[in-house]
Amino acid sequence: MEAEKTAPEAVRPVAAARIDFTAEDRAWIAERIQEVLASGQLTLGRFGADFERAFASLCGTKHAVAVNSGTSALEIILRSLGVAGGEVIVPTNTFFATAAAVVHAGGRPVLADVEPATMSLSAEDTERRLTSKTRGIVVVHIGGVISAEMPALLDLARRKGLWLVEDAAHAHGSIRSGVRAGAFGVAAAFSFYPTKVMTSAEGGMIVTNDAHLDQEARIYRDQGKASFTQNAHTRMGYNWRMSEPHAIIGLRHLQRLPAMIAERQRIAAGYDAALREFSRCRPLAVPNQDGSNYYKYVAFLSQGVDRAAVKRQMKERFQVSLAGEVYDTPLHAQPIFREMSTGGLPVAEDVCARHVCLPVYTGMQEQDVHRVLAGLREIVG
Numbered sequence: 001m002e003a004e005k006t007a008p009e010a011v012r013p014v015a016a017a018r019i020d021f022t023a024e025d026r027a028w029i030a031e032r033i034q035e036v037l038a039s040g041q042l043t044l045g046r047f048g049a050d051f052e053r054a055f056a057s058l059c060g061t062k063h064a065v066a067v068n069s070g071t072s073a074l075e076i077i078l079r080s081l082g083v084a085g086g087e088v089i090v091p092t093n094t095f096f097a098t099a100a101a102v103v104h105a106g107g108r109p110v111l112a113d114v115e116p117a118t119m120s121l122s123a124e125d126t127e128r129r130l131t132s133k134t135r136g137i138v139v140v141h142i143g144g145v146i147s148a149e150m151p152a153l154l155d156l157a158r159r160k161g162l163w164l165v166e167d168a169a170h171a172h173g174s175i176r177s178g179v180r181a182g183a184f185g186v187a188a189a190f191s192f193y194p195t196k197v198m199t200s201a202e203g204g205m206i207v208t209n210d211a212h213l214d215q216e217a218r219i220y221r222d223q224g225k226a227s228f229t230q231n232a233h234t235r236m237g238y239n240w241r242m243s244e245p246h247a248i249i250g251l252r253h254l255q256r257l258p259a260m261i262a263e264r265q266r267i268a269a270g271y272d273a274a275l276r277e278f279s280r281c282r283p284l285a286v287p288n289q290d291g292s293n294y295y296k297y298v299a300f301l302s303q304g305v306d307r308a309a310v311k312r313q314m315k316e317r318f319q320v321s322l323a324g325e326v327y328d329t330p331l332h333a334q335p336i337f338r339e340m341s342t343g344g345l346p347v348a349e350d351v352c353a354r355h356v357c358l359p360v361y362t363g364m365q366e367q368d369v370h371r372v373l374a375g376l377r378e379i380v381g
């Protein structure tokens with residue numbers, strides 16, 4: 001009898017990202033969704049309130065307001081602060097929503113350059129762009145890193161009488177000098193979009209220490225109603241509410257956040273150690289090594305290395321998908337914002353074009369990390 005031929009073992013592809021809900025998570029979530037379905041309290045209920053309390057405690061802030069996206073969290077903060085007719089400094093290296101929220105709240109985003117170490121807002125370039133119309137500054141913690149510019153930006157805001165808002169969509173649980181993301185400025189916006197370090201499927205959270213802002217945010221998120229029980233609309237609000245099933249999913253992921261961050265940090269430490277020896281790819285110099293939640297693991301390619309070719313070869317030769325950049329195109333180069341740009345944003349143009357994001361997620365296997373590094377070593381080592 002002919003010996004059975006064994007097919008060569010297929011190489012398991014390494015995904016760019018993975019959304020992690022264990023069997024226990026799924027059971028925990030399902031049980032509580034059953035409970036809210038039976039109760040009929042499907043929105044603005046006890047799980048939303050629990051999620052808010054637990055998230056405020058994570059950030060070390062007095063208040064948290066759950067909403068239906070990171071975008072709405074930003075817009076509510078900006079409306080509550082009254083940006084209509086004013087200018088807001090926004091880094092050009094960020095997601096569309098950071099600047100779009102300013103426009104939707106009636107303000108004008110002024111795009112500023114970033115600093116090269118962490119690709120986050122530059123304090124020096126921010127100061128250069130202030131005018132008599134500037135109301136405040138939005139900082140974005142790119143990839144989960146709270147940059148070393150934070151003290152200078154806070155000082156600038158204080159000196160000029162401006163507020164500082166954190167777009168902390170990437171930075172759940174990140175920390176710098178003992179302060180958590182969300183607790184630096186007047187308020188912060190988080191996103192729970194599925195690719196983030198923790199998710200509620202869709203969702204967002206506003207955190208603040210300001211009791212008035214907390215009240216305003218609650219009014220805005222529920223159609224501008226001053227009270228849940230009265231039909232009196234006092235603000236130009238919207239339906240920005242978070243449903244109870246979303247709050248339940250978020251609450252569960254929040255319980256696992258410290259362990260999920262620790263796992264990401266372990267993977268990142270392995271990348272850091274290996275990349276030090278590479279000649280054409282160097283790790284981001286994270287100043288507060290342990291403080292990043294590693295939403296993204298960023299590495300810079302040397303000048304002249306073709307990023308698209310690196311990504312293609314990693315995929316074709318090593319079955320490794322690199323994650324999406326943060327960001328590949330600065331906002332001033334986006335068609336919708338081109339006209340608003342006042343130019344002079346060279347650092348963002350450089351770093352946006354030259355970085356890659358290596359896969360980092362919970363459940364990533366040791367051999368996956370090795371394959372990422374083996375591929376990179378051959379292509380840009």
Ligand SMILES: Cc1ncc(COP(=O)(O)O)c(C=O)c1O
Nearest residue numbers: 069070071095097169191192193
């Ligand atoms: C920096 C940044 N700001 C805002 C948002 C908007 O969050 P959401 O998708 O939850 O509306 C995101 C989400 O991708 C983001 O990355």
